[in-house]
Amino acid sequence: MSNDPRLRLSPSSVGDYTNCPQLYKYRSIDKLPQPPNLDAERGTLVHTVLHDLFESLPADRTVSTAVDLLPSRWRAQVAAKPELAQMVSDEKEWLDRASSLVKTYFTLEHPESFEATHREMHLEDDFAPNVYLHGYVDRLDIAPTGEVRIVDYKTGKAPRAGWEEKALFQLRVYALLYWKSHKVLPRLLQLIYLGDGKIIKSNPTTADLEFAEKSLRKTAKEIFISIDKDYWPPKPSRLCDWCYFKSICPAHN
Numbered sequence: 318m319s320n321d322p323r324l325r326l327s328p329s330s331v332g333d334y335t336n337c338p339q340l341y342k343y344r345s346i347d348k349l350p351q352p353p354n355l356d357a358e359r360g361t362l363v364h365t366v367l368h369d370l371f372e373s374l375p376a377d378r379t380v381s382t383a384v385d386l387l388p389s390r391w392r393a394q395v396a397a398k399p400e401l402a403q404m405v406s407d408e409k410e411w412l413d414r415a416s417s418l419v420k421t422y423f424t425l426e427h428p429e430s431f432e433a434t435h436r437e438m439h440l441e442d443d444f445a446p447n448v449y450l451h452g453y454v455d456r457l458d459i460a461p462t463g464e465v466r467i468v469d470y471k472t473g474k475a476p477r478a479g480w481e482e483k484a485l486f487q488l489r490v491y492a493l494l495y496w497k498s499h500k501v502l503p504r505l506l507q508l509i510y511l512g513d514g515k516i517i518k519s520n521p522t523t524a525d526l527e528f529a530e531k532s533l534r535k536t537a538k539e540i541f542i543s544i545d546k547d548y549w550p551p552k553p554s555r556l557c558d559w560c561y562f563k564s565i566c567p568a569h570n
């Protein structure tokens with residue numbers, strides 16, 4: 318556990334607070350434990366395979382190499398969290414579903430044709446005297462010509478029309494962190510949705526990143542006010558149906 322007294326912000330914690338301050342409190346202030354979630358675990362498995370795929374030589378980055386990685390990476394995941402063995406009753410079906418997501422990846426990118434410069438890259442910034450901002454980027458590619466592309470894999474489906482901007486916020490925060498630390502404005506942000514084989518792309522501008530920074534500062538200020546007043550209003554939405562804390566949430570009790 319960190320002894321850093323500063324507020325720690327990441328795109329996911331900011332997302333929690335903006336979606337529902339009560340949820341943010343359960344996760345980031347109270348630090349209540351949450352049991353493993355199978356959708357998230359499937360996401361971890363697919364992310365691990367796509368990460369490790371780039372250990373192979375370019376010519377070997379094929380669908381079969383990736384699919385063949387699944388059983389061993391899953392065994393490692395279960396070894397780290399033994400309760401997963403109980404949660405997955407049909408391992409073949411589980412691996413088949415993960416395999417279908419991995420196969421979809423190959424319809425969207427050609428991993429034999431480029432090098433992944435960084436995978437699981439940690440970016441951080443002393444955002445304000447009392448705020449530390451950080452995040453982990455799935456993949457960051459630097460082209461021979463110097464252009465930077467930031468890529469994030471999602472195992473769900475792409476958002477409906479009109480919600481792309483909200484989805485891109487996470488990548489704009491990564492782009493902001495990279496811009497601040499490396500003094501280079503990323504050229505392309507790319508969200509890869511393996512659930513339905515879609516990609517959302519955006520060419521970030523300095524105005525986009527300044528807007529993301531402004532929005533982060535506003536959220537940080539609101540969180541400090543919530544902490545000060547111990548005020549965490551629940552914000553019921555469709556998310557409640559997936560919220561582990563629903564049984565203790567004041568909005569539902």
Ligand code: SF4
Nearest residue numbers: 337551552557560566
């Ligand atoms: S159940 Fe809904 S309102 Fe309550 S904490 Fe979860 S997301 Fe927020």
